[in-house]
Amino acid sequence: MTAPLLTTRLLTPRLVLDQPGEADIPDVLDACQDAETRAWVPLPLPYTRESAEFFVRSYCPHGLASHRYTVWALHLSTGGRMLGALEVRRDERAGSASLGCWSGPWARGRGYMREALVAVTRHALDPHGLGFDRLNWEYVPGNESSRRLAEAAGFTFAEGIRTVVELHGERREARVGTLRRDDVGL
Template sequence: MSTGGAGTERMPMVVLETERLVLRAFTEADVDGVLEAASAPSTQEWVPMPAPGVPYTRDEAEKWCTVTAPALRASGDGQQWAACDAATGRFVGAIGLLRTLWKARTTEVGYWFSPWARGRGMATEAVLAVSRWAIADQGFERVELKAATGNRASRRVAEKTGFTFEGIERNAMPLHGGRTDLAVYSLIPSDLV
């Protein structure tokens, strides 16, 4: 892990590779894929981007790829990766670490994937790579994963990647259609043994 100016800690810029995915920094070339995935009704149901009640537009996709995702790393908040198919280079989804607390050595993994890529284990593959990188390579003591209680697909990803269910945060997240409870999961170093 590196330290930026004025004492701001930052995660290093890295490319992570799995069996089927390349996780790399977002670029302008990802705008169309981000727009398609992020604006899909099935994504918007559980991830109210850019904000509850606000539609996801091409301008938002451009901003995500060129400003927001890079700024999250620069601020020390975390790291964002574009998940791309290793064979074709096609944008598959987004995964990142966020809400990083450097003194506590904790961070949270979040993700959203293109509807066409769901149900193929790609989110599981990406979450496994990023969370293990955070703990094994970056020395984090805790990685959290939070999912809306009704989002069974995301909850299955947490379970398949070895996260432990800890409980429910009630009324914790705004969605486009109201608020939802969040299921809270964690992964700690001893879980990797």
């Protein structure tokens, strides 16, 4: 049986991943007002301070309470701004979950999200962690940085496997990648 979704603190060589907190609200606001983030993440528009407060105070805690999803905030182990967020969402299919993320523009191109994604995927697939058998990653064609990030963490994209996602009121075709427990040797 899959474990309840909990925000377990995860440590990597450079990062601390934990539940977003009050101090992260200004960074959530800045990142979610960024044009690149808004282009690929289904966010409320306009994204306001109240939106960021809702994300930290309601959305993240609700995911934990409902056991449906969990969100990690990325911070450098030396402190500073929130670099981004990474979410694991339980799928309808038993034993599987989907992942999604965003990075603040001040954190892009430094490998932070890749480092965090590797840690979260290992934790999510570990039988002593979240215990999922399979993880899914969806990206909308055009967002090639999302695909490269997923591939760097071990996800594979088979030709022809697609789904439809809602992005800013439009139905868009998305490619689906997978990562299985066996793929990472757990």
